[in-house]
Amino acid sequence: MNADSEVIKSPLAASRSEWWxxxxxxxxxPRSFRDTxxxxxxxxxxxxxxxDYVASLGVDGIWISPFFTSPMEDFGYDISDYYGIDPSFGxxxxxxxxxxxxHELGLKVIIDQVYSHTSDQxxxxxxxxxxxxxxxxxxxxxxxxxxxxxxPSNWQSVFGGSxxxxxxxxxxxxxxxxxxxxxxxxxxxxxxxxxxxNVARFWLDRGVDGFRLDALNFSMHDPEMRDNPPSGVPMSQxxxxxxxxxxxxxxxxxxxxxxxxxxxxxxxxxxxxxxxxEVGGPDPLAEMKAFTADGKRLDSAYNFDFxxxxxxxxxxxxxxxxxxxxxxxxxxxxxxxxxxxxxxATTRWSGDDDYEQIARLNMLLLLSLRGNPIIYQGxxxxxxxxxxxxxxxxxxxxxxxxxxxxGRDGARTPMPWSAHAPQAGFSNAxxxxxxxxxxxxxxxxxxxxxxxxxxxSYTRNLLNLRRTLPAMVAGASELLxxxxxxxxxxxxxxxxxxxxxxxxxYETLAWTPPSEFQSGTIIANEAAADLRENTIQAMAPRSGYxxxxxxx
Numbered sequence: 001m002n003a004d005s006e007v008i009k010s011p012l013a014a015s016r017s018e019w020w021x022x023x024x025x026x027x028x029x030p031r032s033f034r035d036t037x038x039x040x041x042x043x044x045x046x047x048x049x050x051x052d053y054v055a056s057l058g059v060d061g062i063w064i065s066p067f068f069t070s071p072m073e074d075f076g077y078d079i080s081d082y083y084g085i086d087p088s089f090g091x092x093x094x095x096x097x098x099x100x101x102x103h104e105l106g107l108k109v110i111i112d113q114v115y116s117h118t119s120d121q122x123x124x125x126x127x128x129x130x131x132x133x134x135x136x137x138x139x140x141x142x143x144x145x146x147x148x149x150x151x152p153s154n155w156q157s158v159f160g161g162s163x164x165x166x167x168x169x170x171x172x173x174x175x176x177x178x179x180x181x182x183x184x185x186x187x188x189x190x191x192x193x194x195x196x197x198n199v200a201r202f203w204l205d206r207g208v209d210g211f212r213l214d215a216l217n218f219s220m221h222d223p224e225m226r227d228n229p230p231s232g233v234p235m236s237q238x239x240x241x242x243x244x245x246x247x248x249x250x251x252x253x254x255x256x257x258x259x260x261x262x263x264x265x266x267x268x269x270x271x272x273x274x275x276x277x278e279v280g281g282p283d284p285l286a287e288m289k290a291f292t293a294d295g296k297r298l299d300s301a302y303n304f305d306f307x308x309x310x311x312x313x314x315x316x317x318x319x320x321x322x323x324x325x326x327x328x329x330x331x332x333x334x335x336x337x338x339x340x341x342x343x344x345a346t347t348r349w350s351g352d353d354d355y356e357q358i359a360r361l362n363m364l365l366l367l368s369l370r371g372n373p374i375i376y377q378g379x380x381x382x383x384x385x386x387x388x389x390x391x392x393x394x395x396x397x398x399x400x401x402x403x404x405x406x407g408r409d410g411a412r413t414p415m416p417w418s419a420h421a422p423q424a425g426f427s428n429a430x431x432x433x434x435x436x437x438x439x440x441x442x443x444x445x446x447x448x449x450x451x452x453x454x455x456x457s458y459t460r461n462l463l464n465l466r467r468t469l470p471a472m473v474a475g476a477s478e479l480l481x482x483x484x485x486x487x488x489x490x491x492x493x494x495x496x497x498x499x500x501x502x503x504x505x506y507e508t509l510a511w512t513p514p515s516e517f518q519s520g521t522i523i524a525n526e527a528a529a530d531l532r533e534n535t536i537q538a539m540a541p542r543s544g545y546x547x548x549x550x551x552x
Contacts, residue, residue, distance in 0.1 A: 019108060020210065020274035020299060021332060022473035023060035024367070024463060025374045029340045030067050030089055031075060032414050032434065033377060035427035042414070042426070044085070044094035051101050053445060057380055057456075058463035061108030063212050064098070065340055071121050073181045074396065077214065078119035082199040099207040108209035110274065115196050116218040117182045124195075125183050129169050139192050141175035141184045143225055154227045155250040156241045160400045163250060177218045177250060179396060187219045193259060197266045204267070210274030213263075213298070217279055217287050220253035239404040247281060257290050260297035276334050276372070277301040285323050292331020300372055302334035307342035312349040314487040314504045317365070321479050321489060324370065333371035337362055338379050341408050347385035354542055356382065359455050361502070361526040364544050367466050368500040370477035370491065375459075377415055378440070381448055382455035386413030386437040394434060413437050419444035461529035465546075471498045472546075486511050486539065499535075502544035510538045513547065520547045
């Protein structure tokens with residue numbers, strides 16, 4: 001679908017060898033993006049059709065969630081063939097068309113790599129489980145039961161229950177940090193490492209520009225299989241047994257960074273590629289720093305500072321920014337407020353009366369942060385969290401832990417392309433894999449494209465403004481001392497600094513900008529991205545602005 005506005009090629013992709021530094025990435029969840037064969041499931045051809053719209057926003061690249069061959073018990077994160085494309089998504093001609101059209105539009109293409117586990121339908125696992133002596137017997141994490149027959153350790157699965165599954169053919173337990181149908185690879189094994197690096201080469205040869213590495217801190221375990229200590233989390237805050245442990249031994253092994261250096265060496269066989277890690281957990285900062293340290297491992301990492309945050313506070317933003325101060329050995333951060341795993345941020349952070357304001361404020365803040373902003377499909381439309389009734393849930397985690405988590409389906413409802421078309425223009429099928437939410441259809445692309453007051457137009461204007469400000473793309477960030485509910489920082493570059501200030505509280509607050517900006521000009525705020533106004537001495541609640549030096 002073409003947007004009314006002109007497609008703008010990214011200058012980052014064309015002009016910088018490190019195109020990724022400061023690039024804005026648009027995440028596409030293919031099952032829910034666009035369906036072209038009327039089976040109710042989004043597909044790769046749908047991505048091809050939607051690329052003009054994505055490029056028109058002014059982003060620099062796309063990240064496509066898994067589309068590999070899979071039984072879809074975890075909707076693509078259970079891979080049964082790393083080298084295949086699931087027929088529900090299309091074929092290699094469709095994938096090659098994505099690469100070709102994206103590059104024509106100046107967009108880079110990043111895809112997921114899942115190195116911590118496979119599907120139990122993968123040929124590697126089928127061979128591994130046959131007996132304890134076959135060629136791939138050590139490719140997965142196997143262990144004997146304790147003398148009483150119980151699992152080898154107390155480790156808990158993210159999705160609920162023990163992380164160990166008894167397997168009759170092997171007469172052993174295998175580890176699964178997620179679903180029982182997602183056995184964990186033994187990435188301590190050198191043959192497994194080599195096989196995964198060959199997977200990376202295959203997709204790099206196919207033309208991808210980088211990888212997002214899924215669940216990376218789950219990729220290696222403690223070989224001694226020691227029990228995790230209790231977390232001490234009160235039962236009132238527990239949604240699943242996984243919350244009741246400190247994940248000391250089933251993830252985050254000290255050998256992971258050395259494997260990342262192997263990945264980096266492989267990536268460097270291909271010029272100008274990019275790697276970003278997903279790092280979850282209650283205290284991910286040390287791992288993020290280790291995974292991206294010294295330019296020897298990955299380029300970037302993001303965590304869940306904002307993805308599950310119940311509210312947006314100045315304290316949270318200040319702490320996140322303070323963690324990345326730009327020291328020479330430090331990696332480059334990435335930031336996401338919403339994605340396919342987390343409830344949509346605007347629903348989490350807004351009240352009934354200020355939804356539109358918060359949708360814009362979120363985008364203003366996300367595009368301010370030093371690093372790579374990741375926009376999740378529909379975030380540029382201000383989509384709310386989709387409503388999915390229990391009877392319609394598809395997400396195994398949501399079904400298992402209902403009603404204590406919102407699950408992931410509400411963030412995965414189909415993308416609304418045309419408000420008044422069947423299935424909001426997502427599909428011609430009578431039934432889609434998740435139902436279209438009517439509240440999201442009211443924010444469809446066709447209603448917002450070309451509408452000056454829409455969230456989509458605001459996002460497009462803000463992205464186009466950001467690309468004209470080198471400080472906002474890749475400049476340094478200086479966090480300022482501010483009152484409790486205000487967060488402010490200066491993005492600095494050789495050819496112009498930008499002040500970014502936000503009042504994330506619920507009262508108007510007096511705040512004087514630094515002297516160098518007191519006679520400056522506000523160029524964007526939460527209402528508009530094309531301003532020329534004097535800087536202010538008081539900030540309204542839930543507001544923000546970008547300002548440059550000098551008068552109008």
